[in-house]
Amino acid sequence: MRAFAELLDRLSLTGSRNAKLTLVRDYLRDTPDPDRGWALAALTGDLTFTAAKPTFIRKAVEERMDPQLFWWSYDYVGDLAETVALVWPARPGANREPELSEVVDALRGATRAEVQRLIEGWLDAMREPRERWALLKLMTRELRVGLSARLAKQAAADLAGVPVAEVEELWHALHPPYEDLFAWLEGRSEKPSSENPGRFRPAMLAQAIDEAADFAKLDPADYAAEWKWDGIRVQAVHEGGVRRLYTRTGDDISKTFPDVLDALTDEGVIDGELLVMREGRVASFADLQQRLNRKSVDARLMAAYPAGVRAYDLLAEGPEETRTLSFAERRQRLEAFVARQASPRLDLSPMQPFASWAELAALRAEPPPGDPQVAEGLMLKRWDSIYEAGRPKGPWFKWKRDPFLIDAVLMYAQRGHGKRSSFYSDYTFGVWTDGTDGQRALTPVGKAYFGFTDEELKQIDKFVRDNTIERFGPVRSVRAEPHAGLVFEVAFEGLQRSGRHKSGVAMRFPRISRIRWDKPPGEADELPTLERMLEQMEAR
Known part of the structure; x- marks a missing residue:
């Protein structure tokens, strides 16, 4: 646990992306299984303890010290984990400090009645506030160390010098503490299979366009244009009889949008924008927020806020991967694919013809009529571009409206x-x-x-x-x-x-x-x- 605490502490005090990447990579290289796998799960947001709630932390500290003094301290510090880590009155004679894997194993199997006593025992055993802080951040899933899940996966990929997209494509077929992943990255076994039905494909992202520099060297004839819709980017997957809906970072939100997944009758993988759509018109993002971050939805909510996907791209059609085809070919196949679904929950993001950058600028200044505030700007995509994971330079650009x-x-x-x-x-x-x-x-x-x-x-x-x-x-x-x-x-x-x-x-x-x-x-x-x-x- 001490090494994990030191990692979190250094990450929280480090602003540089490359420095954070080095810290995580070195930790994964030097820490044995299964601790490093549980740490990676925590950093990527894939570690959850259903019985551990902040309430138990507050109850534990209020039994050890004056509650009013604690709340005054909490008010001053502003963070629960940091406050408890600093004020915890440990009792002498506690057992040894636990390993990260011990904490994880105990919390995963604990009942609510057991959690508070576990917390007290661990906090007593930890000598430094830094270690207590790390424990409490781990329990509450609020690490807040300025590290994205993708950067943590990049650190793992760097152990073997493989592209992070390879790790991302495997991710949903893996389970913490990822011993099979580390065995492959360290050359001790074969690469785990990614051929699991309903898997996520790493998203291709666009660069912000530099109007002064980029337009001077780009040919309008090489690019397609479409609106950048104001929803959330998703990947809708139907493969091997499995339907899934992922965010662009790979979070599975399928349970919240069963109505959207029912629209995919043919097997394939669509990259698009999740929106609330009524009679073909896009509603505001506020309407979409009524559907997001819910554990379940009922028929009333789905009827009031009918969600759908406005399709941008086709990543697979049936058993065939299409990511290596040109955007022009993928677009042609996407149009046919969407037409076959014949569902109001799925439509196409229309292409916006233009002959010059000046003509495109005029288009950008006038969002689509009838859809107020739902177009954030324009996307530019090279007709000959393949679908590459990450943010390659040159194939795709985003040109957002002025704020x-x-x-x-x-x-x-x-x-x-x-x-x-x-x-x-x-x-x-x-x-x-x-x-x-x-x-x-x-x-x-x-x-x-x-x-x-x-x-x-x-x-x-x-x-x-x-x-x-x-x-x-x-x-x-x-x-x-x-x-x-x-x-x-x-x-x-x-x-x-x-x-x-x-x-x-x-x-x-x-x-x-x-x-x-x-x-x-x-x-x-x-x-x-x-x-x-x-x-x-x-x-x-």
Whole structure:
């Protein structure tokens, strides 16, 4: 457990992607089975303990120390695992520190009644706060060390110098602690078979286009264009009688969308966008959110939010893999494949003809009529490109629409997590509206926690601490008046109506574009400005 704790600690303090990759690769190389496999499962999000809940952690610490003192400490630190790791009053004479595999084996077989006593025994045995922190992060599945699942798989692939796509294609045929994977990577056995029905194929991704540099050297005749739809990228698989729906990172969301999978009558693999579609028209992302992240769905929910896939590409047709064919060939076969399904749950993303980059720019400025806010921009794909895993340079580009901008006033700030747990880094901002007493008042319109530098974070954090007027646990209300406060220029991708928000509107992908230290809060935007923007979006 100590080596795993050191790995998490160093990952949380390392910003460099390559440095993180080296740390994980060295850990996997130097750590024996099965500990390294369980660590890899934890880093990729594939390790779950059904009986372990944060409630048991809180109960354990409240039995060891004054509950009020604990909650004051929790309020100050802002992170449960970090707080408990620091304040835990260990009892002398505890047993030896457990190995990672011991912890995993015990938690996988534990009942709810047993979890709290396990936690207490392990925390007593651990000498350093770092080890306690790692244990609690492992249990709650909140590692938050700035490492993606794909980067962890890349570290494993680097043990043998194989492409990460080979590991990704095997992944759903493997099970923790992945001893067969490591045996292959270390040359001790043959490569595990990926020929399991319903497997995931690693996704091909696009590069952001550089308008000044790329258009000058690219020929429009070499590229196809289609809209970049605002849903979530998925892979719909029907093979060997098995149906699966995966996100672009390989997460299986089949149980949440059985209606979508029923649309695949022929065997094949489609790359497309998961959307809510009514009579051929795409609904807003807010409607899709009603279906996401649910353990189960019922007929009422499926009828109210009918999901479907807008198809981009065909990766397999029957038993034949088509990824090595050109995009032009795959597109032709995709059109025939979708036509055979004859389902309202499955349609084609239409090609957008253009003869010049200027003509394409004009198209990008006018999203498709009748589908408000559902096209994020355009995709460009070389007609002769094969389907390659990862983000190869040149075959595919994304050209997103310019973001919308408003000036908003900081209203509330909350502590972050991990490296940001000591900073107020999550911000709620608002715009002006007419209050019930006839006076101008702020109404919240969004939240953001990125878009600023580390130095700017320190400056905003100081402003929050110096201008706090109320506290609500880890949240602070800050001074926000016409002549006193902090203005953010906020960028966002779109607006949608929302009954859950007091303002009646919700932003899509808001982030801090810049900090307007120079602007008085009274000159920030008003709610009618956003309402007019929304009306214009809906009128397209």
